[in-house]
Amino acid sequence: MESKLIVLILALGAINFSMRFFPALILNKLDLPEVVRDWLSFVPVATIAALVLPMLLEWNGEIVNISLENKNLLAGIPAIISAGITKSLGITLATGMIAMALLQFI
Amino acid sequence: MKEKIILGMKKSLPICIGYFPLGLAFGVIAQNYGMNPFEVGLMSILLFSGSGQFITVAMMTIGASFLTILITILLVNSRYMLFSAALSLHLKKFPSWLVGIITAGITDETFVVATTHFKENKPEASFWLALNVTSHLSWICSTILGAFVGNFIPNMETFGLNFALPAMFIALFFMTAENKLMVSTGIFAGIFSMFLINFGFTDSNILLATLVAATLGVVLKRWKAN
Incomplete structure (x- = not known):
């Protein structure tokens, strides 16, 4: 059982390392055409949005809960405002966490 | 250094x-x-x-x-x-x-x-x-x-x-969305990701939404340039 877990961890580690390393290693040697570079420039914003929207809308096992019950959505509002103004990771993190902590008392 | x-x-x-x-x-x-x-x-x-x-x-x-x-x-x-x-x-x-x-x-x-x-x-x-x-x-x-x-x-x-992760991603979104086109691409990716989750693509939603949205972003950019 235990050695099986270690093998799984090693295999997952190898997969993650390969996914992180090889695209950079291979593309690093090539001059990418402009259209590909443009395409890659949209990857970060698209990925982050695809990750975060489900987090904000999900509540108590419901995929979409748009109501005052959904504390992720409520805490998200001040976090979005502070992120929009400051573009700062630290300030947004603090705003969001304080908002969420305050919501526990309501 | x-x-x-x-x-x-x-x-x-x-x-x-x-x-x-x-x-x-x-x-x-x-x-x-x-x-x-x-x-x-x-x-x-x-x-x-x-x-x-x-x-x-x-x-x-x-x-x-x-x-x-x-x-x-x-x-x-x-x-x-x-x-x-x-x-x-x-x-x-x-x-x-x-x-x-x-x-x-x-x-x-x-x-x-x-x-x-x-x-x-x-x-x-x-x-x-x-x-x-x-x-x-x-x-x-x-x-x-x-x-x-x-x-x-x-x-x-x-x-x-429990809100640390969503808060971090909200900041990351605003750090990566440099212009209107990127904001629109991101909003599309987010909505498409929700759509995919709704249809059960809960493991591949992020990858699929990114691939489609980034392609849309490039198409819109080219279209606007012409």
């Missing part, structure tokens, strides 16, 4: 603060499943992926097969391939071994903080390594701590800690 290292560590500080509650939570869950602190630490060193590690433990708990777990993680973390491809633009002058060490530290957070920094600064290996290694260490330490303290930690919700 020393300044670059300190700058890298400074930039990783908010990432570390965000990782701490997540890592702690992961350690607790992994310990409940039956993993010891050594196994938790090894996993955090080799995987360095919040989403990947939580999903792995959840799947082990329901008794998923080895292969099912591997394929799921391949899908869930496939965004690292896209990040790696995007980073190749900043890694041009670096030797392969250094590319290996730097890319091993790619996460959503380190990727965005590094690329945002390189918009105005030259890519520096010392800055980059300091950013990645500090963030990685905070992840490793917090998960191991979670595995040790187990159920003794207080309710995370009281401190708003």
